[in-house]
Amino acid sequence: MKLSSRHLLGLDGMSKxxxxxxxxxxxxxxxxxxxxxKKVPPLQGKTIAxxxxxxxxxxxxxxxxxxxxxxxxxxxxxxxxxxxAKGETLKDTARNIEAxxxxxxxxxxxxxxxxxxxxxxxxxxxxxAGDGSHEHPTQxxxxxxxxxxxxxSLEGLRVCIVGDIQHSRVxxxxxxxxxxxxxxxxxxxxxxxxxxxxxxxxxTVYHRLEDxxxxxxxxxxxxxxxxxxxxxxxxxxxEYHRYFGVTKEKMARxxxxxxxxxxGPINRDVEISADLADGEHxxxxxxxxxxxxxxxxxxxLLGTSQ
Amino acid sequence: MKIHLKGGRLIxxxxxxxxxxxxxxxxxxxxxxxxxxxxxSSYEVIDLRGKxxxxxxxxxxxxxxxxxxxxxxxxxxxxAAAAAGGYxxxxxxxxxxxxxxxxxxxxxxxxxxxxxxxxxxxxFPIAAATKGRAGVELSPMAELVDAGAVAFSDDGSxxxxxxIMRRALEYSSMFKVPIIQHAEEATMTKGGCxxxxxxxxxxxxxxxxxxxxxxxVERDLGLLRYIPSARYHVxxxxxxxxxxxxxxxxxxxxxxxxxxTPHHFTLTDDVVASFDTNxxxxxxxxxxxxxxxxxxxxxxxxxxxxxxDHAPHTIDEKEVEFTVAPFGIVxxxxxVGLCITELIEPNVxxxxxxxxxxxxxxxxILSLPPILVKEGEPANLTLIDPxxxxxxxxxxxRSKSRNSPxxxxxxxxxxxxxxxxxxxxxxx
Numbered sequence: 001m002k003l004s005s006r007h008l009l010g011l012d013g014m015s016k017x018x019x020x021x022x023x024x025x026x027x028x029x030x031x032x033x034x035x036x037x038k039k040v041p042p043l044q045g046k047t048i049a050x051x052x053x054x055x056x057x058x059x060x061x062x063x064x065x066x067x068x069x070x071x072x073x074x075x076x077x078x079x080x081x082x083x084x085a086k087g088e089t090l091k092d093t094a095r096n097i098e099a100x101x102x103x104x105x106x107x108x109x110x111x112x113x114x115x116x117x118x119x120x121x122x123x124x125x126x127x128x129a130g131d132g133s134h135e136h137p138t139q140x141x142x143x144x145x146x147x148x149x150x151x152x153s154l155e156g157l158r159v160c161i162v163g164d165i166q167h168s169r170v171x172x173x174x175x176x177x178x179x180x181x182x183x184x185x186x187x188x189x190x191x192x193x194x195x196x197x198x199x200x201x202x203x204t205v206y207h208r209l210e211d212x213x214x215x216x217x218x219x220x221x222x223x224x225x226x227x228x229x230x231x232x233x234x235x236x237x238x239e240y241h242r243y244f245g246v247t248k249e250k251m252a253r254x255x256x257x258x259x260x261x262x263x264g265p266i267n268r269d270v271e272i273s274a275d276l277a278d279g280e281h282x283x284x285x286x287x288x289x290x291x292x293x294x295x296x297x298x299x300x301l302l303g304t305s306q
Numbered sequence: 307m308k309i310h311l312k313g314g315r316l317i318x319x320x321x322x323x324x325x326x327x328x329x330x331x332x333x334x335x336x337x338x339x340x341x342x343x344x345x346x347s348s349y350e351v352i353d354l355r356g357k358x359x360x361x362x363x364x365x366x367x368x369x370x371x372x373x374x375x376x377x378x379x380x381x382x383x384x385x386a387a388a389a390a391g392g393y394x395x396x397x398x399x400x401x402x403x404x405x406x407x408x409x410x411x412x413x414x415x416x417x418x419x420x421x422x423x424x425x426x427x428x429x430f431p432i433a434a435a436t437k438g439r440a441g442v443e444l445s446p447m448a449e450l451v452d453a454g455a456v457a458f459s460d461d462g463s464x465x466x467x468x469x470i471m472r473r474a475l476e477y478s479s480m481f482k483v484p485i486i487q488h489a490e491e492a493t494m495t496k497g498g499c500x501x502x503x504x505x506x507x508x509x510x511x512x513x514x515x516x517x518x519x520x521x522x523v524e525r526d527l528g529l530l531r532y533i534p535s536a537r538y539h540v541x542x543x544x545x546x547x548x549x550x551x552x553x554x555x556x557x558x559x560x561x562x563x564x565x566x567t568p569h570h571f572t573l574t575d576d577v578v579a580s581f582d583t584n585x586x587x588x589x590x591x592x593x594x595x596x597x598x599x600x601x602x603x604x605x606x607x608x609x610x611x612x613x614x615d616h617a618p619h620t621i622d623e624k625e626v627e628f629t630v631a632p633f634g635i636v637x638x639x640x641x642v643g644l645c646i647t648e649l650i651e652p653n654v655x656x657x658x659x660x661x662x663x664x665x666x667x668x669x670x671i672l673s674l675p676p677i678l679v680k681e682g683e684p685a686n687l688t689l690i691d692p693x694x695x696x697x698x699x700x701x702x703x704r705s706k707s708r709n710s711p712x713x714x715x716x717x718x719x720x721x722x723x724x725x726x727x728x729x730x731x732x733x734x
Contacts (some may be wrong), residue, residue: 012508091625111627113581121625132629134510142621172510196513197504 002305006205007119007126009300013175015256019177020171023145025297026290032069033293043072043303044105051093052129053109056178058165058264058288059129063106066295072104072303089119098122098228104303125302129187133167137206140173142294144181146287147218155182160212162246163222163271164193166233172262175201188212189244192233209244213253220261221246221272237270247273257281264288307333307728310345314354314689316497318361319658319666320678329359331685334728339681352723352732353631361677362394362686362726364458365638366668367486367541367565367613370429372418373411374403379618379706381421381429387451387616387705389731390637392688392721393470394614395428397672399461400439407434407445409453413613416454419554428454430456430672435474435485441465444477448662451481456672459486461541462588464522466492472529475536479598480587482673484563489522489548490514491587497627501590511628514590520547527555530562539671540564542615544589546599553608563610563671568637568644569711577711581633583624584711587617601654613659614641618707636705640698642690642714646719650692689723689732696720 011019024076025092032040048067052060067068070138090109097105107115112132119126130136151157159178164189165171170185178185179202187194187207198205206212213219219275224240251258260272260282268274277284311329316339318324328343329336345351368385379387381398383500387397398415400406406415412431415443419429432545433455437443458478465471474485495514500506502513523540530538542551543564555562575591585591603609613700617634624631645664649655657664665688669676698715700708724731 089622089626109627111629113628116581117627132510133512169510172508195500195507196515197507200504200510 643717
């Protein structure tokens with residue numbers, strides 16, 4: 001079986017079989033990562049450009065590692081010092097990079113739809129590494145991979161995504177992917193950070209952590225950004241922490257211990273208490289490890305299909 | 307110029323005519339109307355059997371981009387697009403550079419219209435309501451009216467200050483021309499680029515809440531109630547809530563009118579899922595519920611006018627990330643086809659109603675003289691083939707720009723000619 005698209009732009013509309021294929025492929029790559037020699041040859045001779053128009057440490061490192069472990073040649077750039085600062089358009093930047101005979105492009109951009117746009121103007125395979133508040137498909141895939149490892153199956157699993165849903169590409173990709181895989185998904189946050197019409201994506205909305213904690217198996221906690229306070233979406237980080245911060249005290253309401261996830265980077269003791277983030281039910285570092293395996297799987301499936 | 311229009315169906319809401327007739331036109335004037343007229347061989351005979359003859363169409367919301375943005379469109383290319391689309395007149399918005407907030411610019415636009423395209427398309431400037439469209443000080447309205455302005459609008463920007471809006475309505479009431487409001491409560495729409503709702507949520511795009519349009523319309527209607535001698539016209543209305551507000555105001559007897567674009571009664575925000583920047587306009591495409599409300603309002607007369615909001619942008623300007631792309635699409639060359647396909651074929655409107663919204667009503671709202679299709683009157687006519695099927699090809703547009711979401715769409719009906727100011731242009 002192969003993926004139906006030449007690109008990975010998002011999980012919206014991706015079939016269960018395709019997601020399954022990526023997750024299953026990642027199992028083999030995770031095993032590769034346990035070996036003393038962590039490099040395999042399938043993308044030998046392929047050149048991959050990582051175009052990061054928005055700062056990122058972990059996603060970029062994770063992609064670069066995955067690419068190198070598949071033996072691809074890798075070039076990367078971030079906005080600092082690139083031609084973008086000189087006013088070049090995304091289209092021109094992409095075409096110039098492609099003129100250097102690039103096979104695959106990984107793009108991170110602050111505009112929703114940037115990866116879709118790129119896939120229309122270049123010949124290379126395009127992988128979305130996060131486009132604005134739209135999608136971050138590899139993050140959701142690694143989240144699902146981690147959950148499958150930890151909980152056995154995604155079918156019927158009750159997952160709540162906590163925090164700033166409005167501005168979160170991680171939330172959207174997780175909702176699309178988890179729903180497709182048969183999980184029950186809910187979101188929890190203040191109404192100002194929950195987008196209108198979210199229920200149409202098949203999720204339940206909560207505004208109090210106390211209400212949702214007894215109902216779920218997994219909490220995926222999102223990073224809260226101070227700039228949302230400046231835009232009047234919530235009053236203060238202190239109040240946010242008090243009512244939406246996931247803490248040991250609040251988790252005491254859980255019937256069984258819930259798995260704790262976070263896409264990183266963590267604001268310790270803001271959206272999540274440090275003891276929980278480092279606690280026995282946290283899989284935050286497994287998520288990071290699995291990120292490399294998932295990205296290897298995606299790169300492999302897109303880069304080796306003709 | 308001696309023309310014999312033969313066998314066309316004259317649809318004229320003003321005279322109440324709906325019959326197949328012949329028209330004899332000499333030097334731009336209708337000299338005879340009647341069944342099966344005969345004329346000698348010195349007349350150019352145009353066979354219009356199965357075609358419509360209607361009073362000349364007017365689009366009271368276009369952007370001709372000149373002066374200042376001639377790379378997008380000029381008055382000449384805009385008029386060529388208007389003529390090709392079946393319009394004998396256009397009213398252009400003042401968001402040029404410099405803006406039309408000064409009599410010299412208004413006069414320049416008006417006079418250039420007479421010079422380009424043989425002067426077959428009348429160009430009436432809509433002047434800024436405030437200086438620099440900045441919403442702070444009133445524009446010199448009396449001077450602008452004398453220079454040819456037919457209405458006032460800061461289109462593209464709403465007049466946010468209630469005080470300035472009040473004064474604009476009061477001052478303009480002297481001239482019997484409307485203030486045309488781009489209705490948007492701008493504190494709620496900053497950064498937005500698509501309708502706030504399910505589609506925006508799915509796509510992670512910043513939303514423009516529908517309530518922002520309704521709130522501004524309701525504020526303005528409140529002002530109009532206070533200043534009932536003024537005239538108020540809502541530009542490109544797009545939401546059910548705002549439409550209902552206008553309907554209530556009309557029932558009260560206020561001088562409130564509104565217009566809609568073909569794309570707002572044809573498309574919903576579902577098409578944005580492609581991230582095609584030709585689906586990005588302001589107001590944004592709304593939901594199926596809003597489209598249904600718009601059709602009902604077209605039918606019951608709450609929506610008086612159909613306009614295109616023709617907004618040319620170059621390919622390079624549009625081929626960028628969705629969030630940074632400019633708002634707007636071209637519309638002059640697809641409007642008639644969309645109206646027939648979306649409103650006449652499915653029996654939303656009668657032909658009379660459609661011609662009223664494309665010709666009679668907008669002229670009335672702007673206090674322009676009515677077009678009389680009578681012997682002795684100047685011929686200002688649009689010829690339409692209502693049954694031809696054709697595929698929209700943006701590369702065939704006369705407009706300088708190509709930004710249309712309708713490329714490749716099959717439409718029924720298109721304009722095949724216009725007659726105005728003693729000139730005829732046929733697109734047969």
